Amino acid sequence: MSSFLKSLFSKQEATKEEPARAGGEKQTKRKSKKKQKNDPGCTQEKWDALVESGENLSGVAEPFKVTMEELKKHNTKDDCWIAVRGKVYNVTAYAPYHPDGAKKIFKHSGIDATKQYMKAHADVNEEEMLRTCYVGPLVDS
């Protein structure tokens, strides 16, 4: 094969291998920037299974009306309650599963964290996710 033919052939090969790109845009690998901060092994699937098991994780036998005064008392890593949208949950068991880390949960322990929660959780159904952690409705007094 003459050098002219060789170069023509290699150009054709190169053209064939060029991947089709919509609109001529440069293709880049999509990597999620979200860093998972949940404890190792504490996956969403495991949490779902735990909730599905029906085990009572609320620490109370029956839901009861929770005052702010009562909520405030449960503000430690071993006894962590958080109110979201008028409902109080015992999130002690959930904390290691939280995708943004247990610290974020503990930082908001013993308070009504609805405002902070609503900023970060447009699509999360906490009522469903924490149904076995439900302590009761948050009441004024």
Ligand code: HEM
């Ligand atoms: C009270 C119960 C809570 C539950 C059940 C919960 C659940 C979740 C879930 C499922 C995600 C992942 C969402 C996704 O990837 O789309 C998440 C992310 C996050 N959570 Fe929570 N969370 C709770 C409390 C809180 C609190 C009190 C804060 C305080 C601000 C917080 C801050 C965040 C942040 C900053 C993210 C990351 C959002 C992102 O990456 O876009 N969470 N949470």
